[in-house]
Structures are given as structure tokens and as C-alpha cells.
Amino acid sequence: MTNKAATASIIAAVGVVAVIGTIAAVTTSKKASEDGGNMSTSIKLSQLCSSTLYPAKCENSLTPVVNESSNPEEVLRAALQVAMNEVGAAFAKYSDVGKGATDKITLSAIGECKKLLDDAIVDLKDMAGLRADQVVVQVNDLRVWISGVMTYIYTCADGFDKPELKKAMDKLLTNSTELSSNALAIITRVGQFLHQGQDAKSGSTVGGSRRLLGWYMGDAHDVESRRHLLAINGRLDEIAVVRDASRRLLSETMDEITEMSHDGDRHLSETMDQIDEMSHDGDRHLSETMDQIDEMSHDGDRQLSETMDQIDEMSHDGDRHLSETMDQIDEMSHNGDRHLQDVSTSNPTGNVSTSNLTGKANTSQVMSFGDGSSASMFFGVSNLTKEADFVRRRLLSMTYDGSSENEVKQYGEGNKRRLLNDPLSEDEVKQYGEGNKRRLLNDASSGDEVKQYGEGNKRMLLNDASSRDEVRQYGESNKRRLLNDVSSGDEVKQYGEGNKRRLLNDASSGDEVNQYGEGNKQRLLNDASSGDEVKQYGEGNKRRLLNDASSDNEVKQYGEGNRRKLLSTQMQSIADMSAQMNRRLLATELPEDLAGKRQLLSNKLVMIYEVAKEANCELEAIGNGRIPEEEEDQRVLATEVVGTIEDLPNNHRRKLLSAGIFPEWVSSHTRRLLRIPGGLQKPNAVVAADGSGNFKTITEALNSVPKKSTARFVIYVKAGEYKEYVTVNKDLANVFMYGDGPTKTRVIGDKSNKGGFATIATRTFSAEGNGFICKSMGFVNTAGPDGHQAVALHVQGDMSVFFNCRFEGYQDTLYVHANRQFFRNCEVLGTIDFIFGNSAAVFQNCLMTVRKPMESQGNMVTAHGRTDPNMPTGIVLQGCKIVPEDALFPVRQTVPSYLGRPWKEYSRTVVMESTIGDLIKPEGWSEWMGDFGLKTLYYAEYANTGPGAGTSKRVTWPGYRVIGQAEATQFTAGVFIDGMSWLKNTGTPNVMGFIK
Known part of the structure; x- marks a missing residue:
């Protein structure tokens, strides 16, 4: 049953279109003498309403409220105010649908309805608050915002899963939807009419367009003069904006350099403390090492003494053994003599067989017998007496063939060992004496060496590198000399105990430490910028670094007429100061962990210097009478315009720049540095799950954002997984949020439709505030494919930007709900309808x-x-890649995949200049339900590549087309989302036209 109260409220909402529609019937007939121009706008109401989807309702609702004396600005403003009041009254009755329900999804849908309709009221209120001169120039914005209001209305109804409840809500909101549609059509027609009016007045375009803005422009000569003056003042305004931004950036850089200097001091202090501790540890270690060396030395002495005693004992034993051996030899010799005498007596011929004596046959030794005859034991012996000693030795198999009995006698009993060890002569034995017996064992250490160093220096025999003289020379306190030859004992004495670090760090001597003292430790790290220099500039002198020439007196001196000269002096001061700061920064020695930050700060200073010099070039050109031309701000007021950007009229008014918006002559990289928050700029809030930031949750950080502030608020979210449901509310505009990377900083949720939530309520993260910018973050819904609808990110904030972000889910991953958004270098993962909504x-x-x-x-x-x-909305994929994930790849030919399907009747999607994988079916697009929307949708493809980009087998629906460049121009970022008026000022990389 239809709710009567709600129906009455909806009927009352007829005023929305009634007031807006009066613009079509307005006739302004003031004379040129009264208003400086004559703008006559006349069109019949029936003609205007005929452009709407519901013309009868349009005429019936507008006829009673047309006021022919109103001007266009006032009519539009009044229309928005009525819309807010009347539609708000109708929205107040939404809660009657589903009243008393207890199931989770219905309750969730009712709650979302309340929020959505509240958002619609807020947007209408904002539109109604526009000034009269803003209404006309923001026709494009108004079309987007009213489309958003209409989207909130049908989203409210779509939240109900029970057919009867959805039907009841649709019926309740039908009139509101139709009347809003009429309003949208009228605003669209007004935009077209104004655009055509400008074209018709090409001879006096400037005057006509500015008359619409409420500006009084005199005659043609005055117009040209004023135009030239406005151009100069506009360019000076641009340079003033750059000046202010450069000052701010230079001030922030100075703060960072000062903070980095303090960090360096702390780092140095900690390093010096560590060095001192290491020095003490080193002393203890050195002392312990020297003690070990001494102990080893004493042990060595004892061991050497014991060894020498053993050698002496062995020597005595050897003497006794040698003596006994020689006695045995002598006895054998006498026995041999006797035996030979017996042989000689029994064998007069002298032929003797020695085989029984030597055990060997065929001896060839020649023997000489004492009777003077020569004979050999086999060949004859000539001198028996002379060879007696030889025979004696030969019988014993001796090796000293040249040692006769005379030699034995010559050396004496004490040197019998000479017969065993031929390398030592008897003279050598006598020379060294009994005390140097070790010479017999160790020929490398002579007796002279032993005597020279004495018993106390026995270690010299073990360690030839460190003599005892060296130990005595440096003393016990300089034992480290034996371990560290680089730092001698003299160096230790020179610098003293307090400068032990000299032994560890040869670059910073103790004299340097003493010279600068504890308070100047930074001198060791920062040779160029001492603490005195930092104090010299100080907090109080920051003005000198930023604005060396612009005191109040100087402003009075130059006056408004000489703004150019004043700006030139100021920009030169900024350039000089940034160059000076950069020189000091680069000359600074810093710890390794600060070197990277130093380079980034240096790059920033170089940018400031370059933009200041460029500004002065602009000022010089103006001084020479030349105004550098700028790129025209090409805009269109209607989606029906066909043609390339070059074809668009070149007569749009030049928009003066506001704070934070920079001219084209500033390089894009520098413009981003001056403009976009983040980077090296300190964030207003830091979120860290581990507690190292200001907040542990993103929601807590958002609660600290000033409500309805126009300033950019920066939130840095450190790497981590944030399991929370986050909403950037509508009253939080201009929030900039960035993380450490789309796979490092992730916001994770798991709500799903299967789990009892309306689709919009399943969102993990919702960006509803206008001007939201997000960089390097990931948004995830882990509900899985069996959770059905499960949104990772929902966005409805106008002019929102996402750069280097990742959206991960399955069905309904990314909900681009309403208004305008731009995505660059992002990844979206999903299955069914994973990019959906009614945004542009x-x-x-x-x-x-x-x-x-x-x-x-x-x-x-x-x-x-x-x-x-008439909705200026749609999804555009430009320069994108459509590919399967690893799990899908093997079965990509059997699982049907399509570019899209029509969720609503006028669904619009354009795929252009993109690469399409072979996973996409040849027909390219899929139906929603039967032939729903196939005649009214707008699906287009342009200049795509890849194995799935062929269009020969695409669907043949009336709404599908392959388009050319002229038509594709409408869907470039500069035109489709009016990117030239806002996107270029966000600092995000973008292409306003075609990519290829």
C-alpha cells in the first residue's frame, strides 16, 4: 500500500523542477544603458520540457511558478533551495517501508537508506549555497551532483532483498526520481544553451561570457584594455601563489634539516659513547691478552728450561752411550787385529776370504799389510799394517770412511760423537762448550744467540718477532703494541687514557676531541655546518631564509604598481637562499643512515631554486611587455559535444589560480612537489598498528581531522594489516591518506551479503568526503566467492583520486558509487561485476x-x-590491461569472462586504448536479464589491442559500438570527468587526452 504522507511529500517535490524550469522562460530586457549589455534569453516552457523524460509532469509542475523578472542565476539558486526543502520532506518518510522487520539484511538496508538520503540532502544544501555567479559556471558540477542525489535514491531501494519491500520503496521514491530527472534534463539543456550562446557571440565572446558571471565590461576598447590588465594581474597572482608555496616548502625543509642535524648529534653522541665503551672493553681485552701472553711466556720459559734439561740429560746419556760404543769398537778392533794376526800367521800368501767376517761375498776392498807387500782379500793386499784400522771399521759397517784412528785420537775421548755426526767439527764443539749442547739439536739458534740473550730471553728461541727488548721498550702499559702495530705505545702516551678512541678511529684524534669538547661532537660528523651555524640562522631567522627582501617597508616602497619588481626580488631571495642551504647540506658529513634523507632534501631545494628562477623569467617577460601564453583550459558543458580537444572553442574564460593550484610554466614534477602533501612533508597523523605512531587505527586518525576544514589533512598509515571498517565521512573533505605500498599497508574486512548485510554495508573502506586522495594502500574483502556481494572499497566523494592502490575481492569488489573519481596505476581483482556503480x-x-x-x-x-x-556518468578503462589470475589461467577458455553487463537501463562503459587478454569471450559483453537495457545502454570500444580485442564477433546490440577518435574524445579524463579543472592539481600522474 502506498504511504499517503510520503506520496504527499513527493508531490510537493514538484517544486524542484518548477523553479529550475523557469530559467527556460526568463527574458531579460534591460537596456544597454542600464546594464552595459543586453542578454535576451527566451524559450517556451513547452520546448524546454520536451527535452525531459517526463514532459507532461514538467509543464504541469513549472507553469505556476515561472517568474519572468528573475535572471538565470537567481532562478537556478532558488530551484536548488526548493529542491533541498521539498525532496528532504519526502525523504523523511522512508522509514515506513520495512517498519517492524527483524531480519538482518532489511535492518541493514533501512540503516543505509537513512544515511543515503541524508547525504542527498547535504548535497542539495551545498548546491543551494552556491553564489549566483557560481551557479552558471558550475553547470557541469551540478549535473554530477544531481546525478549523485538520484543515485542515492535508487541505492536506497536496491538495498532491500525482499521483492515486496524493494517494490514499496521504489514506488515511494518514483516521483522524486522522475522530478529529479526533469531537473537534471533542464540543467543539462541550460548548459547547452549557454554554450551555444557563447558560440553565437563569437565577436564579443569575452563580454558576453563575463556578463553571465555578473561582470560589467564597458565598450570594446575598454574590454581589450581590461583583458590585458587582467592577464598581467592574473599572471602576477600565479607567481604570488608559487612564491607562497615555495616559502612554505623552504620553511619545512629548514625544519627537516634542523631536525636531521639534531638526529646527527644524537647519533654522534651515541656513537662516541659506544666508542668509549669499546675502548674500555678493548683495554680490558688487551690487558687480559697480555696477561695470557705473559703466562704463555712463563710457561714457555718453564717448558724451554725443561726441554733444555732434557736435552742436557739426553746429551749425557748420548755421551755415555757413545763412549760405550767406542769402547766396543776399540775392543772389536783389538780382536780384529788379533784375528788378522792369526790369519796372517796361518796363511803366508795373504789371501783371505772375508765372507765369514762380513757376511758378504765378492768384497772388493783392497788391504795393505804391515810387511810392505800388497795383497787383496780377493786380488791381493799391499799394505796390511796401514789398512788395519780400515778393516776394523769395515767389519762394523761404519759410515765414516774417512775417519782414521788418528782422527779418533785427535778429537779425544770427549769428542767421540764427532765420529757419529760429521757436520760438526771438533773445533765447533770446543767453541760452543758444554753449555751450548743445544746447538747439536737446533742449528738455527747458535750459542752466541743464547749467550747474547741469556737464560731470561729463552723465549726468543720461540718467538723471534717480539724480542724482550721490545717488551721493555714499550713497558707493561703498552703491551697493546705487541697486538696492534698501528698504534704504538708512544701514541697511547701522547693522547692519554682519555683518547683511547684514537686507537680505534684514526680519523678523529684525541686532539680533535679535546679541541671541540663534548658539546661539539658534531664537528666530527659535520665539518661544514657547526652548531653555531644552526644557531646563527635559528628559528627566529627563518624569515631571512624565506623572505629576505619583503618586509612591510618594502611592500610600502614598491606599492601595488610595482608588484612585479617586488615579486622578482622575493623570488631571487628564495632562489639564493635555497642554493645556499643546498650547498651547506651537501657539504655536511652525516651518518650513513641519514645520507638518503639528505639527498631527498637536496632534491627539494634544487626544485625550489628552479621554480624561483623560472618565475623570474616570467616576470622578466612581463617587464619586456610580453605575456607568456598559457595552455587554454578546454572545457565542455555537455556530454553531447562531439570532436577532439583541438576542435573545442577557444573562448573560455581564464580561471584565476587559487592557493595550491599552479600554472603550466611550473614543471609537472615541481608542481607536484609544491602542491601534493605527503612525501617528506610531515603528516598530520601517523597510524601504526604496532603503536609507533599517533594512532593505532585509521578510524582514530580520521576522528582527529577538523570537521569541514578546507585545508589538506595528511594521514600516513604505516605498513601493517588493519582489520577495521573505515569511513571517511562527507564532512571530512580534502583528506590525503598514504601507506607504504598496496601489499604492505592493507585495510581488511570480511562482511558480505551472505553474512546479512546490504551490498553497500559490506564495504571495508568507504571514501565519502570530497577531494579524497589515496596513495599506496590496499583494500581487501576476504569474504570469498561464496560470500556473494562483498565490497572492498566504496567511494562516492567527488573529485577523488586513487594512485598505486589495490582492491581485492570477488563479487562487487570496487563500488564506484557516485560523483567523479580517477584511478591511476591501480589493480582491481574480482569475478562478478567487480567494478560497479554510477560514478563518472x-x-x-x-x-x-x-x-x-x-x-x-x-x-x-x-x-x-x-x-x-542525462547523467554524465560512466566507467572508462583507458590504457588498462585485462588479464586472468594464475588460478584462472588454465581454465580461462572454459570460464566465460566479459567486459561488462548492463546493471541499469542506461549503463555506460567505454574500453579504450587497453590490452585485452584472450580470456574475454569473442562477443565481449554479457546481458543482465534478457534484453534489459540492450537498446538504451552505451558500450563502446576504441583502439584496443591484445588477443581479446577483436570486434568482428562482438555483440550486435543497438547500444554497442566501435567508435572513432572524435567520439572517444568525450571519454578522455580532461573531458569526461572535467579533469582539467581539478585533476591536474592533485599531483597524480595523469593523461588528459589520449595515451597512444
């Missing part, structure tokens, strides 16, 4: 990774939700 969303240079679905399921990359042909 451009994905540039992104990766679409198609995952493996459940059995009997297929994959649809997109599902756009456009419900009205």
Missing part, C-alpha cells in the same frame, strides 16, 4: 585481474548503474 570513473593505466569464480559462474569486469540518459 576513469581508470588509467590500471590492471584488471580476473579471478576464478565458483562453479557455473562467469566473470564480468564492469556493471555500470546509469539510470538516466
Whole structure:
């Protein structure tokens, strides 16, 4: 049953279109003498309403409230105010649907309805608050925002899963939807009319366009003069913006350098403490080592003494053994003489067989007998007496063939050993004496060496490198000399105990430490920037670093007429100061862990220097009477315009720059440095799951953001997994959030439709505030393919940007709900409709990774939700890659995958300049349900490549087309999401036109 109160409220909402529609019937007929121009806008109401989807309702609702005396700005403003009041009253009745329900999804849907309709009221209120001059120039924005309001309305109804409840909510909101559609059509037509009016007045375009803004422009001569003056002042305003940003950046850089200097001091102090501790440890270690050496030396002495005693004992034993051996030899010799005498007596011929004596036959030794005759034992012996000694030795197999009995007698009993050891002569034995018997064992150490060093220096025989004289020379306190030859004992005495670090760090002597003292330890690290220099500039003198020439007196001196000269002096001061700071920074010696930061700061200073010099070039050109031309801000007011950017009219007004927006003559890299938060700039809040930041959760950090602030608020989220559900509320505009990488900083949730939540309520992260920028983060919904709808990221904030982010889920991964968004270098993973919603969303240079679905399921990359042909919304994939994940790859030919399907009747999706993998079916696109939307959708492809990019077998629906460059121009970032007016100022890499 229809709710009567709700119906009455909806009927009252007719005023939305009624007031807006009056713009079509307005006729302004003031004379030129009264207003400086004559703008006549007349169009019949019936003609205007005929462009809407519900013309009868349009005429019936607008006729009673047309006011012919109102100007366009006032009519539009009033229309938005009525819309806010009347539609708000209708929204107040939504809670009657599903009243008394207890199931989780219905309760979730009711809660989401309340929030969505509240958001719609807020947006209408913001639109109604626009100034009269802003209404006309923001027609494109108004179309986007009203489309958002319409999207909130149907999303409210879509949240109900029970058919009867969804039907009841649709019926309750039908009139609101239709009247909002009429309003959207009228605003779109007004935009077209204004654009055409500018083209019709090409001869006086400037005056006409500025009249719409409420500006009074006199005659043609005055117009040209004023235009030239405005151009100069505009360019000076640009340079002033650059100056202010450079000052801020230079101030922040100075703070960072000062902080880094303090870090260096702390690092040095800690290092010096460590060195002192190491020095003490080294002394203890050295002392213990020397003690061990002494102990080893004493042990060596004892061992050497014992060894020498053993050698002496062995020598005495050897003497006794040698003496006994010689006695045996002598006795054998006498026996041999007697035996020979017996042989000689019994054998007069002298032929003797020695085989029985030697045990060997065929001896060839010649013997000489004493009777003067020569004979051999085999050949004859000539001198028996002379060879008696030889025979005696031969019988004993002696090796000293040249040692006769005379030699034995010559050396005497005491030197009998000479007969055993031929290398030592008897003279050598006598020379060294009994005390140097060791010479017989160790020829390397002579007796002279032993005598020279004495018993106390016996260790010299073991360690020839460190003599006792060296030990005595340096003394006990300098024992380290024996271990560390680099630092002599003299060096230790020179620097003293307090400078022990000299032994460890030869670069910083004790004299240096004493010279600068404990307070100047940084001198050892920072030779160029002493603490005095830091104090010299100090906090109070930062102004000198930033603005050396712009005191109040100087402003008065130059006056407004000489802004150029003043700006030139200021920019030169900034350039000089940044160069000076950079020289000092680069001359600074820093610990290794600060060297990288030093380089980044140096790069920043170079950028500041370059932009300051470039600004002065601009000022010089102006001084020479030349205004450098800038790139025209090409914009269109209607999606129906066809043509390339070059074809667009060149007569749009030049928008003066506001704070934080920089001109084209500033290089893109420098512009990003001056403009975008993050990087080296200190964040306003740091989130760290491990407690090392200001907050442990992202939600806590967002709660610290000032409400309705226009300043950029920066939140740094450190690496970690944040298992929380985060919402950036609508009243939190201009939040910049960045992490350590899309796989390092991740926000994780697991809510799903199967788990009892409406689709929009399953979101892990929701970005609803306008101007939200996110960089290097990941958003995950882990519900899995069997969880059905499970959103990782929901975004409805206008002019939002995501750069280097990752969105991971299965069905409904990324919900681009409403308004305008830009995605660059991102990855989206999913299965069914994994990019869906009714935003005007451009994905540039992104990766679409198609995952493996459940059995009997297929994959649809997109599902756009456009419900009205006048909505400037759609999904654009430009320069993207569509590929399968590893799990899908083996079965990619059997699992059906498509570029998209029409979620709503006027679904719009464009795939251009992208690479399409062979996982995409040849037909390319899939139906939603039968022939729903096939005639009204807009699906297009342009200049795609890859094995899945062929269009010969694509669907033949009326709404599908392969387009050319002219039509594709409408879907470039500069045109489709009006990127030239806002995206270029976010600091995100982007391409306004075509990529290829």
C-alpha cells in the first residue's frame, strides 16, 4: 500500500523542477544603458520540457511558478533551495517501508537508506549555497551532483532483498526520481544553451561570457584594455601563489634539516659513547691478552728450561752411550787385529776370504799389510799394517770412511760423537762448550744467540718477532703494541687514557676531541655546518631564509604598481637562499643512515631554486611587455559535444589560480612537489598498528581531522594489516591518506551479503568526503566467492583520486558509487561485476585481474548503474590491461569472462586504448536479464589491442559500438570527468587526452 504522507511529500517535490524550469522562460530586457549589455534569453516552457523524460509532469509542475523578472542565476539558486526543502520532506518518510522487520539484511538496508538520503540532502544544501555567479559556471558540477542525489535514491531501494519491500520503496521514491530527472534534463539543456550562446557571440565572446558571471565590461576598447590588465594581474597572482608555496616548502625543509642535524648529534653522541665503551672493553681485552701472553711466556720459559734439561740429560746419556760404543769398537778392533794376526800367521800368501767376517761375498776392498807387500782379500793386499784400522771399521759397517784412528785420537775421548755426526767439527764443539749442547739439536739458534740473550730471553728461541727488548721498550702499559702495530705505545702516551678512541678511529684524534669538547661532537660528523651555524640562522631567522627582501617597508616602497619588481626580488631571495642551504647540506658529513634523507632534501631545494628562477623569467617577460601564453583550459558543458580537444572553442574564460593550484610554466614534477602533501612533508597523523605512531587505527586518525576544514589533512598509515571498517565521512573533505605500498599497508574486512548485510554495508573502506586522495594502500574483502556481494572499497566523494592502490575481492569488489573519481596505476581483482556503480570513473593505466569464480559462474569486469540518459556518468578503462589470475589461467577458455553487463537501463562503459587478454569471450559483453537495457545502454570500444580485442564477433546490440577518435574524445579524463579543472592539481600522474 502506498504511504499517503510520503506520496504527499513527493508531490510537493514538484517544486524542484518548477523553479529550475523557469530559467527556460526568463527574458531579460534591460537596456544597454542600464546594464552595459543586453542578454535576451527566451524559450517556451513547452520546448524546454520536451527535452525531459517526463514532459507532461514538467509543464504541469513549472507553469505556476515561472517568474519572468528573475535572471538565470537567481532562478537556478532558488530551484536548488526548493529542491533541498521539498525532496528532504519526502525523504523523511522512508522509514515506513520495512517498519517492524527483524531480519538482518532489511535492518541493514533501512540503516543505509537513512544515511543515503541524508547525504542527498547535504548535497542539495551545498548546491543551494552556491553564489549566483557560481551557479552558471558550475553547470557541469551540478549535473554530477544531481546525478549523485538520484543515485542515492535508487541505492536506497536496491538495498532491500525482499521483492515486496524493494517494490514499496521504489514506488515511494518514483516521483522524486522522475522530478529529479526533469531537473537534471533542464540543467543539462541550460548548459547547452549557454554554450551555444557563447558560440553565437563569437565577436564579443569575452563580454558576453563575463556578463553571465555578473561582470560589467564597458565598450570594446575598454574590454581589450581590461583583458590585458587582467592577464598581467592574473599572471602576477600565479607567481604570488608559487612564491607562497615555495616559502612554505623552504620553511619545512629548514625544519627537516634542523631536525636531521639534531638526529646527527644524537647519533654522534651515541656513537662516541659506544666508542668509549669499546675502548674500555678493548683495554680490558688487551690487558687480559697480555696477561695470557705473559703466562704463555712463563710457561714457555718453564717448558724451554725443561726441554733444555732434557736435552742436557739426553746429551749425557748420548755421551755415555757413545763412549760405550767406542769402547766396543776399540775392543772389536783389538780382536780384529788379533784375528788378522792369526790369519796372517796361518796363511803366508795373504789371501783371505772375508765372507765369514762380513757376511758378504765378492768384497772388493783392497788391504795393505804391515810387511810392505800388497795383497787383496780377493786380488791381493799391499799394505796390511796401514789398512788395519780400515778393516776394523769395515767389519762394523761404519759410515765414516774417512775417519782414521788418528782422527779418533785427535778429537779425544770427549769428542767421540764427532765420529757419529760429521757436520760438526771438533773445533765447533770446543767453541760452543758444554753449555751450548743445544746447538747439536737446533742449528738455527747458535750459542752466541743464547749467550747474547741469556737464560731470561729463552723465549726468543720461540718467538723471534717480539724480542724482550721490545717488551721493555714499550713497558707493561703498552703491551697493546705487541697486538696492534698501528698504534704504538708512544701514541697511547701522547693522547692519554682519555683518547683511547684514537686507537680505534684514526680519523678523529684525541686532539680533535679535546679541541671541540663534548658539546661539539658534531664537528666530527659535520665539518661544514657547526652548531653555531644552526644557531646563527635559528628559528627566529627563518624569515631571512624565506623572505629576505619583503618586509612591510618594502611592500610600502614598491606599492601595488610595482608588484612585479617586488615579486622578482622575493623570488631571487628564495632562489639564493635555497642554493645556499643546498650547498651547506651537501657539504655536511652525516651518518650513513641519514645520507638518503639528505639527498631527498637536496632534491627539494634544487626544485625550489628552479621554480624561483623560472618565475623570474616570467616576470622578466612581463617587464619586456610580453605575456607568456598559457595552455587554454578546454572545457565542455555537455556530454553531447562531439570532436577532439583541438576542435573545442577557444573562448573560455581564464580561471584565476587559487592557493595550491599552479600554472603550466611550473614543471609537472615541481608542481607536484609544491602542491601534493605527503612525501617528506610531515603528516598530520601517523597510524601504526604496532603503536609507533599517533594512532593505532585509521578510524582514530580520521576522528582527529577538523570537521569541514578546507585545508589538506595528511594521514600516513604505516605498513601493517588493519582489520577495521573505515569511513571517511562527507564532512571530512580534502583528506590525503598514504601507506607504504598496496601489499604492505592493507585495510581488511570480511562482511558480505551472505553474512546479512546490504551490498553497500559490506564495504571495508568507504571514501565519502570530497577531494579524497589515496596513495599506496590496499583494500581487501576476504569474504570469498561464496560470500556473494562483498565490497572492498566504496567511494562516492567527488573529485577523488586513487594512485598505486589495490582492491581485492570477488563479487562487487570496487563500488564506484557516485560523483567523479580517477584511478591511476591501480589493480582491481574480482569475478562478478567487480567494478560497479554510477560514478563518472576513469581508470588509467590500471590492471584488471580476473579471478576464478565458483562453479557455473562467469566473470564480468564492469556493471555500470546509469539510470538516466542525462547523467554524465560512466566507467572508462583507458590504457588498462585485462588479464586472468594464475588460478584462472588454465581454465580461462572454459570460464566465460566479459567486459561488462548492463546493471541499469542506461549503463555506460567505454574500453579504450587497453590490452585485452584472450580470456574475454569473442562477443565481449554479457546481458543482465534478457534484453534489459540492450537498446538504451552505451558500450563502446576504441583502439584496443591484445588477443581479446577483436570486434568482428562482438555483440550486435543497438547500444554497442566501435567508435572513432572524435567520439572517444568525450571519454578522455580532461573531458569526461572535467579533469582539467581539478585533476591536474592533485599531483597524480595523469593523461588528459589520449595515451597512444
